[in-house]
Amino acid sequence: MELIRTQALTKHYDGVVGLADLTVTIPTGTIALVGPNGAGKSTFLRLLLGLLEPTSGVAHILGEDVTQRGVALRERVGYMPEHDCLIPSMTGVGFVAYMARLSGLPKSQAFGRAHDVLQFVGLREERYRKISEYSVGMRQRVKLAQAIVHDPPLALLDEPTAGLDPTGRSEMLGLLKALSGTKDRSLVLSTHLLPDVEGLCDYLVVLNGGRLLASAPTKEILSVDSVELVIRIKGDLPRFVAALARRGVVARPARHEVRIDRPSGGERVLFEAAGDAECQIRYLGPATRSIEELFLQMVPAAPGGAT
């Protein structure tokens, strides 16, 4: 099912290209929007939300035109900005309930939902304290809470792990994982931290300098080709490589695994080699690239454009 569709979407800032002629169709699910700083990720999200007017082109989300139906659409979209944007003088629960009411929820429902989502993001007693007293991690949680308080089918999250320490980052990714498991909910996650999206997102959109570099399912985009296989073993890796060589299979060891070209006579020879080397094959599958490897291949050294 289609989540986002843009046609020649372009945004210029005083002659600087923010987004250039972007034509893309993105399905529902958990989507990663990746690119270096200045790739146009935030611009893309703001255009989708109607916070910016496109210089040209059109964008549809959830099947509706962003420029024509912006207000109605924003009832069904949550947004977590990259930068700090909370009202310091309000309490966590007061702020989230306020945002819920601005999204149209009645007062009693708004407060109920605010408590629910703050509980979900891990703010318990702290929710009654003023936001000015919160740590960076707590602020990120409140930002996430306000984005989902009205239970939107689509949440646009701009750099949700920015500024978090490793523990906070891991917890935030856990929350996003839980959110992505919600039926009928889609997430668009903008980030330049590539490890964040591996294992979380099932669709990848790569931008650089305001231009689209790739848009495809994560599995598809990360698979190298169908010929190369990856094997992970428990045992003596050099001995396993030698056993493979004796059977005419050229292995390319890399850290804790070996990569081979798929044997023409089938995979049986691999298990025979493992038996000879007294190893256990723990994983055998087609080779994939990490997003980082993909990114380094796709993105030239000198990025440009707007944020």
Place this chain on the structure above:
Amino acid sequence: MTISAPRYTISRLDREPRWKRVRVIVFEGLMRRLAALNIVLIVLGALIVGVEVVLFTTPAFVALMSFGGPVGLSDFAVPFESTPYLLLATLLTASAGASSIAGDVADRSITLYLSRPITTGDYLVGKGSAVGLVLAIFFLIPGFAACLFAYIVGNVTVGLAVTAIGAFVVSGLLLVLFFTTLALFLSSLTRRPIFAGAAIFGVLVSAEVLAQLVRGVTSSAQALYLSPIEDLLAVAQSLFGVTPSIGAGSAAGVVLGISVVGSVVTYLRVRQVEVVG
């Protein structure tokens, strides 16, 4: 209030109409201003109320002291001819209105406002109404109370009291409209509320000083049109039956014109606000 467990399915939530969302902005803005321990606001409010009580009750004292002597509508115009009153009005506007938009730009919460299902116009109406209500509390209620007080203790007829209340309401609303528009406009130009406050005060006082200087040089009362305070004064004087120095209709036109242009420019300005990290 009960706290339910988090749900992991999209729920069907009720939605209120847009005007109720605007009302939420108004209420929150009003409460934030009234609840904030802004010592300047409190002191100014107390000063204004004090000055108003003394000035507005003048007709009542006139009535009492003259043993039934006549009290006219013009007796109620005293506060609008008072320089301290208008100066305090300017200071209160600067204090209450400076942070309306500048504060949201400073803490970047404007991004979240505009990402909710409201329009830029809704946002401005909400913010403006909050400021306007704060000003109205100080400018309309005491006038209304003073007229009532004069009626109760003096020999002011019902008709005169009602006419005076009407004049207070019209001139007060015009004052609130103009000052609110000016506050929003200047607040939208900066992300520092203190600069916006200084600009509100500076613009009004500078215009007044300029108008008086030009009037002194040219000996023409027409120069007073340059000052919004003089324009507001002329309208109020006219409503209270005092002959103003300049045409009340033209003065009202100037004030309304500035308000309309200011509102449009503020709208366009907020549409252009781009909050970046």
